[in-house]
Amino acid sequence: MVPSSAYLALSAALFTLGAVGVLVRRSALIIFMSVELMLNSVNLAFVTFARMHRSIEGQVVVFFVLVVAAVEVVVGLALIVDIFRSRESVDIDDVDLLRG
Amino acid sequence: MDDVVIRVGWPLMLVWPLLGWLANGLLGGRLPRTASGVIASASAGASFATALLVASAYRAVAAADAAVSLPIPLFDWLGAGRLTVEASLLVDPLALVMALVVGGVGFLIHVYSIGYMADDPHPSRYFAYLNLFVFAMLLLVSAGNLLLLFVGWELVGLCSYLLIGYWFDRPAAAAAGRKAFVVNRIGDAAFLLGVFLLFVTLGTLDILEIREGVATLSKEERLLAALLLFAGATGKSAQLPLHIWLPDAMEGPTPVSALIHAATMVTAGVFMIARLDRLYLAAPEALMVVATVGALTAFFAATVALRQHDLKRVLAYSTISQLGYMFVGMGVAAPSAGIFHLVTHAFFKALLFLAAGSVMHAMHGVIDMRRLGGLARPLRQTAGGFTIGALALAGVPPFAGFFSKDLILEHAFAFGIRTGNYLPYALGLVTAAVTAVYITRAVLLTFSGPPAEPGAHPHEAPPVMRWPMAALAILSVAGGLLGASVAGAPLLRFLDGLLGVVESGPEAAPHPPAGLLRWLSVAAALAGVLVGWRAHRGRREPVLGRVGVFLEQRWYIDALYDRAIVGPGHTLARWLAGPFDLGVIDGAVNLVGRGLGALGGQARRLQTGYARQYALGVLIGTVLILGYWMLRW
Numbered sequence A: 001m002v003p004s005s006a007y008l009a010l011s012a013a014l015f016t017l018g019a020v021g022v023l024v025r026r027s028a029l030i031i032f033m034s035v036e037l038m039l040n041s042v043n044l045a046f047v048t049f050a051r052m053h054r055s056i057e058g059q060v061v062v063f064f065v066l067v068v069a070a071v072e073v074v075v076g077l078a079l080i081v082d083i084f085r086s087r088e089s090v091d092i093d094d095v096d097l098l099r100g
Numbered sequence B: 001m002d003d004v005v006i007r008v009g010w011p012l013m014l015v016w017p018l019l020g021w022l023a024n025g026l027l028g029g030r031l032p033r034t035a036s037g038v039i040a041s042a043s044a045g046a047s048f049a050t051a052l053l054v055a056s057a058y059r060a061v062a063a064a065d066a067a068v069s070l071p072i073p074l075f076d077w078l079g080a081g082r083l084t085v086e087a088s089l090l091v092d093p094l095a096l097v098m099a100l101v102v103g104g105v106g107f108l109i110h111v112y113s114i115g116y117m118a119d120d121p122h123p124s125r126y127f128a129y130l131n132l133f134v135f136a137m138l139l140l141v142s143a144g145n146l147l148l149l150f151v152g153w154e155l156v157g158l159c160s161y162l163l164i165g166y167w168f169d170r171p172a173a174a175a176a177g178r179k180a181f182v183v184n185r186i187g188d189a190a191f192l193l194g195v196f197l198l199f200v201t202l203g204t205l206d207i208l209e210i211r212e213g214v215a216t217l218s219k220e221e222r223l224l225a226a227l228l229l230f231a232g233a234t235g236k237s238a239q240l241p242l243h244i245w246l247p248d249a250m251e252g253p254t255p256v257s258a259l260i261h262a263a264t265m266v267t268a269g270v271f272m273i274a275r276l277d278r279l280y281l282a283a284p285e286a287l288m289v290v291a292t293v294g295a296l297t298a299f300f301a302a303t304v305a306l307r308q309h310d311l312k313r314v315l316a317y318s319t320i321s322q323l324g325y326m327f328v329g330m331g332v333a334a335p336s337a338g339i340f341h342l343v344t345h346a347f348f349k350a351l352l353f354l355a356a357g358s359v360m361h362a363m364h365g366v367i368d369m370r371r372l373g374g375l376a377r378p379l380r381q382t383a384g385g386f387t388i389g390a391l392a393l394a395g396v397p398p399f400a401g402f403f404s405k406d407l408i409l410e411h412a413f414a415f416g417i418r419t420g421n422y423l424p425y426a427l428g429l430v431t432a433a434v435t436a437v438y439i440t441r442a443v444l445l446t447f448s449g450p451p452a453e454p455g456a457h458p459h460e461a462p463p464v465m466r467w468p469m470a471a472l473a474i475l476s477v478a479g480g481l482l483g484a485s486v487a488g489a490p491l492l493r494f495l496d497g498l499l500g501v502v503e504s505g506p507e508a509a510p511h512p513p514a515g516l517l518r519w520l521s522v523a524a525a526l527a528g529v530l531v532g533w534r535a536h537r538g539r540r541e542p543v544l545g546r547v548g549v550f551l552e553q554r555w556y557i558d559a560l561y562d563r564a565i566v567g568p569g570h571t572l573a574r575w576l577a578g579p580f581d582l583g584v585i586d587g588a589v590n591l592v593g594r595g596l597g598a599l600g601g602q603a604r605r606l607q608t609g610y611a612r613q614y615a616l617g618v619l620i621g622t623v624l625i626l627g628y629w630m631l632r633w
Helices: A004-024 A028-053 A057-087 B002-030 B033-061 B093-116 B123-142 B146-164 B171-202 B207-216 B219-236 B245-251 B254-264 B267-275 B277-281 B284-305 B311-331 B335-362 B380-394 B400-419 B423-447 B463-482 B490-496 B514-539 B545-552 B554-606 B611-632
Strands: B070-080 B083-091
Touching: A004 A028, A004 B611, A028 A057, B002 B033, B002 B070, B002 B083, B002 B123, B033 B093, B033 B123, B083 B093, B083 B123, B083 B146, B093 B123, B093 B254, B093 B267, B093 B335, B093 B463, B093 B490, B123 B146, B123 B254, B123 B267, B146 B171, B146 B207, B146 B219, B146 B245, B146 B254, B146 B267, B171 B207, B171 B219, B171 B245, B207 B277, B219 B267, B219 B277, B219 B284, B245 B254, B245 B311, B254 B267, B254 B311, B254 B335, B267 B277, B267 B311, B267 B335, B277 B284, B284 B311, B284 B400, B284 B423, B284 B554, B311 B335, B311 B400, B311 B423, B335 B380, B335 B400, B335 B463, B335 B490, B380 B400, B380 B423, B380 B463, B380 B514, B400 B423, B400 B463, B400 B514, B423 B514, B463 B490, B545 B554
Parallel strands: none
Antiparallel strands: B070 B083
């Protein structure tokens, strides 16, 4: 059986990848995918902990995260499509109306 | 039956002028112009009639015991902790005498005002104030506790402000009203402190309970309370050093002056001291202060009146001087003599003012005596009335003023024997002579000789103005009988049972030689009239040099106040409005504003608009928080 530490390590690696993706990429779509990556790395961690502690709760939370992520995809993609329509670009750094 | 009349009539007396005030104040604009004066006069007259009814009922009830005090509780007014105040009225001889004077003289002045204010565009406002004034004074004299008395006390101050400044579009009138209000407020502050002191020490504001409780106070408490209350009286009754508002009060319509001087305002201080006579009699030092201030004021104001050119101003200083006499009466422990003088003074001073108003009416507002003269012929009745008032004021027997002034002087002499302080008597006697001089001067300058401005065509006042003057003239002639021993002194006997009289004990000082004293005051009055006649016959003004200037400048007291108080006050106000307000207050506000603006300018630089930067911030924040939690375990 694969040890739990390996799953946790994978989860951490995925999370880091996602976080770095959010910070360094400029395309809104890529950032969006990176966020999904972070969410799912967290899901992996939840499931791993649920197995370690023999508790169902971790798995339950994963379902909630999945649902929320689905909703977020809907809203987020709608926003991105709208931004693309008005600006012909999805470069996140161009969207700076709130700059002080 | 009599009891019911008293219990219903006494509050009803207050209701009439209140109704008149409401009617004129709320509906005044819609009533026909002539109706205002009729309504106001009718309510004042109804008030006087009610007071008369109550007085006769009281005589029937109190026949056995000469001075029964009947409290009339109305309702619980306020309660807070130890303090419970009942709105209650009080019926006793003092209150009845005052109510009759206020109602009677007030009624006559109301009637006179109908004629005097006939040309005024908005008489309803004037008559509404007039009725409120009478209501306030009646409330003051009929109040059963000090708080209710204080309400009346403040209301007469308010009404004087409203009426002195009645022609508010004239800057002088507005300023005079303001001055009266502010100066009164100084005295009122002291008065309120005195009321507080009585409440703290006695735990009650009820006048009857205070009369009983005075004996339990310590010597210092009695003295302090008496002096604080007297300070209030100097403001309301225009005594030194707070007399300065009364001469300026001339800016109001003349009937208002008559009302203020005779019935509804300046007598409040004298009345208050008579009301609390037990307190004052138990504080001999306070009595000494009252007598001294009264005597000094009487003398000071009489000398100033010698050299004023404005007829109404002469009368104003004369009022201050006569009020000084009343305070001498209070101070020498003869409150009933003081009240007697208050009553006669109300008659003849109201008469003098109404006659002066008639002169103004005839001369189209001219009141400077240098521009008058020769009015005896065209204004025969006015001149007659004024002369009767002048004789009463001068204390020529058998006019009313003689009896009351003489009685006060007798008591002042007895006071001198008791205490060795003859100052009140001496000043009083000198003042009697000076009084005769200045009022003779006023009569001669106004009515005798050739007219100063022959072009004017003066006309006698209409009957509605002459009739009240005639009534007051009769009272000025016969009013002395109220206290003359020939007539049995009904007023004094009525009051003496209530008002404390210092009995000097059986072995005490010899009785003052009343006959001699009486001759002395008659001599003083006649000498004054003679001197005035000699000096001013043919409308002459003898040159008095520096003394004349000193008197004309009113002993430089107004100038002193201007320099010492008003001037620095203005300077301070200007500094506060200018440098202080703009620099310090506004400066502080602006500094805070600018500081926050600068802070915001720095903070906006955090808002770069780069979403990835925010994300980095969120990440770092999360790491820091998680790190904190992990390291804490």
